[in-house]
Amino acid sequence: MTADTRAAEMAAEQTSGGDGERFVARGDWRNHSITSVLPTLEGLETSTGRGRIEIDLSGVDAMDTAGAWLIRRLITAKQTQGRDVALVGATSNIDELIAVLPERAPAPAAPTGPRPSLFERTFTPVGRIVTDVAGDLVAAMHILGSAVRGAQMKFGKGGGISPASVVNQIDHMGVRAVPIIALMSFLIGAIIAQQGAFQLRYFGAEIFVVDLVGILQLREVGVLLTAIMIAGRSGSAITAEIGSMKMREEIDALTVIGLNPVGVLIFPRLVALTIILPLLTIIANFAALYGAAVVTWTYSGITFETFLARLHQAVDHTSVASGMIKAPFMALAIGIVAAVEGMKVGGSAESLGKHVTASVVKSIFAVIVMDSFFAIFYSAIDF
Secondary structure, three states: OOOOOOEOEEEEEEOOOOOEEEEEEEEEEOOOOOHHHHHHHHHHHHOOOOOEEEEEEEEEEEEOHHHHHHHHHHHHHHHHOOOOEEEEOOOHHHHHHHHOOOOOOOOOOOOOOOOOOHHHHHHHHHHHHHHHHHHHHHHHHHHHHHHHHOOOOEOOOOOOOOHHHHHHHHHHHOHHHHHHHHHHHHHHHHHHHHHHHHHHHHHOOHHHHHHHHHHHHHHHHHHHHHHHHHHHHHHHHHHHHHHHHHHOOHHHHHHHOOEOHHHHHHHHHHHHHHHHHHHHHHHHHHHHHHHHHHHHHHHOOOOHHHHHHHHHHHOOHHHHHHHHHHHHHHHHHHHHHHHHHHHOOOOOHHHHHHHHHHHHHHHHHHHHHHHHHHHHHHHHHOO
């Protein structure tokens, strides 16, 4: 409160004729300066008397909704007692502000209807989850179907694709992700090799750490961790980009001018993800094997020549193929989940954050579930 601002005041006086009361308000009746007048107002509201009441607001320097509500409450309390109340000295702005306020604050709505049964309270959340999952599956199938059919840049027209858009997405989601993918994979390969070497040393079988790293990295860890990194890095970006366009009604604008949002926005991202995830998996495998070779040479004295020779004996084309086959499917899952969550964004920043988080969580879950199904399938066909 500045030095020239007076705190709110309220004083009660007898009118000149002695047949009523006059309440005189002075000072600043805004939210930050009305605390001091609250006890006085409570006393005036509960006091009894006879005759007409005048509330003089000529001495009020400023008033906001908080101050106007206090005056409105005082007027209502006195009118409830059967007394005639008049406002005098108020400016037109203050008079209008008090006039538009209701006489009483609306009471909270009471719950209507009987309380839900235990069965309803138990299974209603389950039903909501089932319907949400069904809606997500329908939206995912729509996007996947549109992608299989083709880009369809315009409604009712033949398929098409924008090479510039795909290349731009490959640069954003693939090329710029190479450093973090390579560093992460190098460290993962080094950690697996270090822990494996320490455990196999008790059996005099440190050379088999090459088999451990090679098979584990090429069949499972390489593609799985790369997909998880892409889900966190690129999947969230896809959801945020599409969600921001949805908030600004840019997607509605595309539809109005006859363009298909799936073909313009989602299809290039799906194509780019399908291309970059296998390539990033290859980079991740090389980085992890190099990290393992460095660690085994440092801790176990296994030279690079010995490491490569043992690696050739331990792995074959099936080990490489089993990991690479998963990559396009995981890329599609990440892209579809991210696009579905982006299209579900509402008009608030809270909704955007909620769906970006859901996109990352669902994408990682989908990738892990898909990897487990592939593992069961490979085991069933002995691949």
